[in-house]
């Protein structure tokens with residue numbers, strides 16, 4: 001079990017989040033899914049649910065967004081959840097190209113970190129993000145996405161990258177979709193490779209995803225500490241990727257949305273430069289999700305930014321508080337490393 005602490009004047013007690021029962025085997029519904037229906041299709045949200053804002057609409061945050069998250073531990077019910085999010089990407093200080101791509105368009109948020117020789121990585125990550133963007137999920141509100149849907153989509157992206165690059169280019173893919181499961185909003189996380197998803201929830205902070213990487217395997221067997229893994233010469237070697245290699249299977253996690261949840265998605269350009277403790281500190285202190293993104297990228301740049309850095313921060317705020325007129329988070333964010341409009 002990971003142990004995480006934050007030091008400093010604003011230290012908070014951090015206990016690790018342990019995802020329930022590990023990755024979901026999609027053929028075997030998780031306990032949380034409730035009942036035998038598991039992750040099957042769920043009903044569309046009712047019109048009056050007032051859940052997530054529709055395309056082109058942004059829920060304004062409550063004044064206390066990002067404030068004290070310890071006060072209320074209740075899980076949100078359907079229609080209660082509003083998302084507020086920020087995002088950013090930076091080529092870093094050493095790379096010539098940014099091979100990361102991302103999509104941040106409610107209810108889906110994802111980062112693809114491309115790899116391969118001479119511009120191959122940017123092609124792979126861009127195809128991946130365009131496949132997600134073309135799926136109809138962005139802007140769809142929430143509820144209608146299942147593990148099976150995502151598996152199909154991920155397979156489609158894998159094939160599209162192979163068709164384009166002939167197996168010479170790969171990409172990670174890490175993301176989360178806000179879904180309805182058992183009449184309650186849930187985060188459905190997915191991961192292939194070593195980009196990461198973290199969650200800060202009440203007084204806990206932890207990595208949700210488990211890296212598919214050589215160093216993670218060494219950590220799992222006790223041959224490396226996490227700190228050693230962060231600086232290990234083979235830290236960039238992934239054991240699963242889309243578009244290349246034999247293992248393209250995604251892991252999934254389904255967690256109930258709790259009020260005050262703050263999610264972070266990032267490429268290894270962040271997690272390879274900035275410790276989890278530093279990340280937790282920044283997420284704890286930054287009020288607005290966009291501020292959190294900016295500060296995380298600044299921290300990576302300050303640490304040398306040897307790789308491209310991409311971050312998305314998503315806050316779940318309670319519903320019914322829209323309309324304050326406060327500055328809104330960007331409605332949608334797409335970035336394809338090859339420069340082709342992912343929504344086109």
Ligand code: CA
Nearest residue numbers: 113268269307
């Ligand atoms: Ca990278």
